[in-house]
Amino acid sequence: MRAVAGLVLLAATxxxxxxxxxxxxxxxxxxxxxxxxxxTAVVSRVPGVPVExxxxxxxxxxxxxxxxxxxxxxxxxxxVVGIDQSTNLMSFRDPVSGELQxxxxxxxxxxxxxxLGDPGKVxxxxxxxxxxxxxxxxxxxxxxxxxxxxxxxxxxQIAFSTVYLDAHQRLLVxxxxxxxxxxxxxxxxxxxxxxxxxxxxxxxxxxxxxxxAVQNWDDCLVALQQGQTDAVSTDDSILAGMAVxxxxxxxxxxxxxxxxxxxxxxxxxxxLVRAVNGTLERISQDGTWxxxxxxxxxxxxxxxHPPEPRYRD
Ligand code: GLU
Numbered sequence: 001m002r003a004v005a006g007l008v009l010l011a012a013t014x015x016x017x018x019x020x021x022x023x024x025x026x027x028x029x030x031x032x033x034x035x036x037x038x039x040t041a042v043v044s045r046v047p048g049v050p051v052e053x054x055x056x057x058x059x060x061x062x063x064x065x066x067x068x069x070x071x072x073x074x075x076x077x078x079x080v081v082g083i084d085q086s087t088n089l090m091s092f093r094d095p096v097s098g099e100l101q102x103x104x105x106x107x108x109x110x111x112x113x114x115x116l117g118d119p120g121k122v123x124x125x126x127x128x129x130x131x132x133x134x135x136x137x138x139x140x141x142x143x144x145x146x147x148x149x150x151x152x153x154x155x156x157q158i159a160f161s162t163v164y165l166d167a168h169q170r171l172l173v174x175x176x177x178x179x180x181x182x183x184x185x186x187x188x189x190x191x192x193x194x195x196x197x198x199x200x201x202x203x204x205x206x207x208x209x210x211x212x213a214v215q216n217w218d219d220c221l222v223a224l225q226q227g228q229t230d231a232v233s234t235d236d237s238i239l240a241g242m243a244v245x246x247x248x249x250x251x252x253x254x255x256x257x258x259x260x261x262x263x264x265x266x267x268x269x270x271x272l273v274r275a276v277n278g279t280l281e282r283i284s285q286d287g288t289w290x291x292x293x294x295x296x297x298x299x300x301x302x303x304x305h306p307p308e309p310r311y312r313d
Contacts, residue, residue, distance in 0.1 A: 037215070037219035037223060038215070039214065040212060040213065040214045040215070041213050042211065042212060043199075043211045043213045054152040055310075055312065056154075056155035056160065057150050057162070057163050057260050057262070057310055058311055059262070059273060059310070059311060060159075060273045060277060060311065060313065061277070062275070062278035063271070064275070067270065067272075068269075069266075069271050069272040070272055070275050073115055073272070077116065077121060078123045079111060079112040079116060079122050079143065080140075080141045080142045081111075081122050081124050081125065082125050082131070082135045082136070082143070082144040082146060082264075083104060083145055083146055084126065084128075084129075085126050087102070087147060087217055087241060088242065088245060089237065089241035089299075090104045090241060091103075091105050091146065103165070103237070103293070103297060104145045105145075106296070107145055107164055107283075108143065109122055110279050110283050111143065111275075111276055111279045114275065114278065114279045114282065125140065127146060128216070129196050130194060132144045132146055132148055132264060133154065133158055136158045136265060136266050137266065142265070142269075142272065143264065143265055144264035146264075147167070147237065148261060148264055149167075149197045149261060149262075150163065150260050150261070150262040154264075158264045158265065158267060159266065159269070159270075160263065161263035161265070161280055162262070162277050162310060163261060163307040164262065164263065164280050164289075164307065165261040166258065166304070166307050167259040168236050168257070168258060169198055169233060169236070169256040169257045169259055170233070170235075170252070171190075171231050171232070171252050172232040172239040172242055172249055172251055173230065173231045173249065173252055174249055177230065179230060179231055180253060181252060181254060182254075182256060185202075185205075185206035186206070187209070188206075189210045189212055189229040189230045190202050190209045190211055190230065190232070191220035191223050191231070193213070193214055193215070193217055193219075194214070194215060196234065197259060201257045202233045212228070217238055221245065221246070239251050240300050244299055260307070263276055263280075281309060283306075290303055
């Protein structure tokens with residue numbers, strides 16, 4: 001039997017002053033036939049994540065000596081930042097003002113504050129997860145601040161700052177779900193975004209789950225609410241942003257993988273990498289990092305210490 005089927009006649013609404021009440025809307029709906037979000041694919045094979053064989057979270061030591069990349073940004077008068085617009089708490093549009101805001105947005109603004117003397121001198125370019133690396137490589141953006149995990153494979157293609165957030169991949173499920181951890185995922189549907197570490201990790205820890213790969217994190221939230229997936233799996237920072245939008249959902253299970261976030265930059269722009277690392281050091285020492293964490297991510301619990309920077313030269 002279909003969960004919800006047939007013709008639903010909405011009760012007639014009596015409009016003040018009308019003698020006869022008319023049915024205003026007829027809705028024919030079945031939740032089982034609601035289409036999946038556009039671009040969603042059920043994937044059976046995801047390239048595995050190789051065991052991390054390098055020390056990708058160690059970056060270049062900060063320096064205030066400006067080189068060609070920093071000078072070009074100063075000449076332009078604005079920092080071009082690749083970012084997302086639909087990850088609640090990290091980078092999303094304020095529904096009233098339309099302005100981008102969130103933890104990643106504020107981190108980018110701190111970089112602009114140090115480079116240009118003004119946190120407002122930022123031009124945001126919206127990116128999907130698969131676009132992050134090419135946007136940095138072809139110079140479409142100066143920096144990418146988009147919940148991006150530092151991995152060895154990515155560090156071969158772009159440069160990363162030091163770690164600015166230690167996220168952890170977990171699961172988001174309805175509160176009445178029997179799923180309590182990765183051991184309960186066999187035969188279940190799990191939603192993640194294409195070309196993310198999240199999708200690859202689910203494939204590794206839950207090989208018997210059906211993977212639903214979507215284009216935007218919002219699509220996973222909608223699929224979970226519509227009963228089209230049994231769980232969403234990605235970083236706790238992103239899942240928390242979904243959970244605060246729906247009190248019927250909660251995070252469960254242990255960390256499936258550590259997700260150290262870095263700011264992505266072009267490998268040839270070493271002076272920019274050093275300048276950005278200087279900003280990350282400043283904000284972890286002057287209390288800015290802590291206040292940003294408390295402003296956006298307090299739903300994850302008490303604020304941890306800012307990540308300890310690691311340098312390789
Ligand atoms: N941190 C994960 C990644 O870099 C997921 C975040 C995202 O893509 O938005 O792949």
